[in-house]
Amino acid sequence: MKVVFLLNNAYGIGGTIRSVANLSAGLAERGHTVSITSLYRHRDTTSFAFDPRVPVEALIDEREGSADPSLPAASRPSQLLPAWQDGVSLLSDQRVRAHLAELDADVVVSTRPTLSVYLGHYGTGRYLRIGQEHAPLATRPPEGQALRLEAVPLLDAFTPVSAADATAYRQALPEARTLIERLPNCSPLPEVSPATGTTRTVVAAGRLVATKRYDRLINAFAQLADEFPDWTLRIYGRGPERPALRARIARHGLADRARLMGAVAPIETEWAKGAVAAVTSQWESFGLTIVEAMACGVPVLSTDCPHGPAELITHGRDGYLVPAGGDPDDDAVPGIAAGLRTLMKDEALRRHLAANALATARRYSPDLIAQQFEDLTARLRPAARAGRTGRLARLRSLFGARPAAAEEPRPEPAPPEHPTTHAVAAPDGSLTVTLDRPTRGELLLRLRRDPQRRSVRVPFDRHGRATVHRAEHTLAEGRWDAFLATAERPKPQRLAARLVETAALVGARPRPTPKGATAWIPYPTKDGNLTLRTWQRPHHAEVTAIRTTDTTATIVVGTPFAPGSRVAARDATGRETPLTVTPTADGQLAATLAYADLPLPRTAPAPAEPRTWRLHLTTPEGHTAPLARIAGDTPDRRRTDAHPAAPLRTGDATGTGTGTGTGTMTVRPAFTGDNDLTLLAEPAEPTEPAEPAEPAETNERA
Incomplete structure (x- = not known):
């Protein structure tokens, strides 16, 4: 057909x-x-x-x-x-x-x-x-x-x-x-390992449009934030609502716990990072994200909106339904918060729902829905199911000729330009790479832009699998690009990343070694190739929390507080601004900076170019370590870990920075491409990057 x-x-x-x-x-x-x-x-x-x-x-x-x-x-x-x-x-x-x-x-x-x-x-x-x-x-x-x-x-x-x-x-x-008649959507069974349910992460995914009502989800999560301080929220997707959602997160003070992750494809690697999946839409014709999350072993909480969720979810058996509420009245938020609370506090319930959800998702596999499609066409026109190939095949059948499909077998798809792989990060950071088409050769990791041309080679076994064990290799800090090296080809082939599983790294901490703190995170590049991001630091201060107000930033690091520890913000000239260091309730080190203390001109005009201060911890022993967030599953935090910008009045002639000056600068915590934490002062313009225009298949009017 x-x-x-x-x-x-x-x-x-x-x-x-x-x-x-x-x-x-x-x-x-x-x-x-x-x-x-x-x-x-x-x-x-x-x-x-x-x-x-x-x-x-x-x-x-x-x-x-x-x-x-x-x-x-x-x-x-x-x-x-x-x-x-x-x-x-x-x-x-x-x-x-x-x-x-x-x-x-x-x-x-x-x-x-x-x-x-x-x-x-x-x-x-x-x-x-x-x-x-x-x-x-x-x-x-x-x-x-x-x-x-x-x-x-x-x-x-x-x-x-x-x-x-x-x-x-x-x-x-x-x-x-x-x-x-109904023909449901389908979703392929994922190749990723099912979610463990232990990540304490709520995950949502879809276009960032008004009908998805992610504002409800953020409001509901905000109600639970104090009750569940170790839980986070991730929303995947792109769309016109991104700036408004970012602003809502900031108003709730959740910038360090609720993240807009951008669009990721394939999405199943991200569903697998969730302990709970949330769908809070105003309406869902089907709810493809529900099936996708179920197939990854994630229990789904959904509003009981028209029409799909109730046809997919059996409440209390393979998911959780909460009242959809009215529109524009936001009366669904208490129910969403109550449902999330039920799932977040009960790991046994999450496991029960997830196990049943896996069985439910299998009913929507492409093969089964394709069979339904075949049955539909056969009832409409029985000849349509007979394997004919359009008008030419019907003409052939009139003259007794064999169908073209029998004469001209369809060629196999051409192999991809780069060998494709499925990469999996283990809890200890070890990396296993499996070739989709097994071949004899070696996994070659080559450090990018390295004058020493350092590399690591690990042979693929007969199943096309190679593992770079964390305990066996010390990798210098940088980006290690992955290649397939074979005896048949003089030049190694760049490996494409079809799937990269990093769920095991969610919540991970830097790994201590005799040479310092290390972290490994594999990821697909913008061109779809496989790269391993590594950090190797003799001294390191891992940022565990960031809290901001309109006038201050407080950074908590996973380092025990010790008298004599110092934290400073250092600009490009080497000038340092000290932060106030105090112990947290659990004995960690917290450092607070009043934005007005930053050395910026206090008379107009304000600097036209952004200014950056890098943050460093100096221990009582005199060791200096950058404040950074290198652990976890995010190789580049510049877009995901976004914190609100506070106005910084630079035209106040009193020099206090708190009067009624021109207000032409803003300041905010910001991560670099290396995941180092900085303070960034820049001209007071919208800091949320414009969302690229992206056509969708839905039309809000039609």
Whole structure:
């Protein structure tokens, strides 16, 4: 069977794209010919990895330098879709119509309302026309509902991802002859080790948009922060709500415990770091993140919102449901906080829910949902399941010819440019690297930009596995790039990081050695290659907590307080500003700086360039150690460990820095690329980096 999926933008992010990637891979695995048609393309590569057997074709190229955006038709309104609908034009009408007219397919699947309208009007009877729906009908405004309901009768089948939504469509369209039934999303069973449930971390993931209601989650976590001081919150994803969420975290004083981690793919390595997964959405058509978290052995707490969560979670058995509350009233927060409290305080309950969740997740594997898709198409047109490959195959069958698939076996996917690997960090920091395609050779770690060209070699065994044991190797501080060295190739091949598991490092401390404190964290580079970040420091002060106010910063380090210890902030000239050192209640060392003590000009104008002070601890014995946060699972904390900036009045002629001066500078704790802690003073401009525009498959109006 030849299947074509229509996506608005396969190069963006969102659950729709991820679900199509999963189902298309499941169908390809079952022997079908599958491809993706993306209406738009704005970047060179897709954000999510599609199966190598599933090609992606784009109809409109919006990349820099493309001629498509400047064509006259691109700025003219669609002749088919309403004027209020974003993301369509006369050009999209023309390109989709031509594409659907020439498609050689058995089944074409649209994945959003605009594409369903296109498919219904421009598609042909040569193939089955199936519409998918990934947003509950009731959550759309009237014009959005009307657009959806217009498209459904034009299709052969329409498949919402929840049973409740399928019922809503059947009730709204009692006369429609279209087959309307639920086809749930699917999620592949992860290759990562299941979560241990002991990390004391609440994890959430998704686009940072208003409907996900991460504001509720932050508010609920804030209610529990004092009761559970050793728990943290991580929210993965990107989107327009990031600055507002960052500001909310700061208002609650949670900057050191609630982190916005950015987008990570594949996400299963991060689900495995959670003790609890949280979904606090206003609505969820299905809840793909719920299944993903379940599959990683993480108990899920979710609002009982329309419609997906209650169809996935059996309360108290494989997850936890709490009232969804109203909108815009935020009355869901007490219930979310109560549910989190129940799970956070009861490890046995978390283990019970997680064990059952693993079984629930298996019901949504791509193979099983692909079988449901096959059954659906077979009921609509029995010949569609017979392995035919579109119009050409039907013509061959009329003349008694064998199907093309039998004559022309599909070639195996070409091997990737770099050998792909699955890397796993052990609790002690040891690193195991497994080749996806085992071969004879060695794992070569080479220190980047090293004049001495230091390297480490460990042979791969017959299973393609090599382990760099922490106890056997002393690695200099830096970034060690991973390569495959073989006798057949004179030049080692860079290793690609398909999966990097670092869940065992969550909450880890620096490892003491005779040569000082060390830490190892493997990670994928921005190019997707495997690198090991290492620290090796004769003297080190690990930052365990950072607390800020509008006028001060207090840093706690995992070093016992000792009389005579000193902490100072040192600028680029070597000038030092002392911090006040005191013991904490548990005997650790805390250092506090009043921002007004920083040596900045007290008369206008303020410095135009940022100024940085590095923080150092000097022990009573005279050893100096940088304050840093090298332990854990985060190789670069510049984006994740973000602390609020306080205004620093530089134009106060009194010199106190606390009067009614110009206020043109701000100061905040900030980490460097080496995870050293600094104080950063910079011009008073928005410090939250702009979130890159990223198309999604959902449209808030449609």
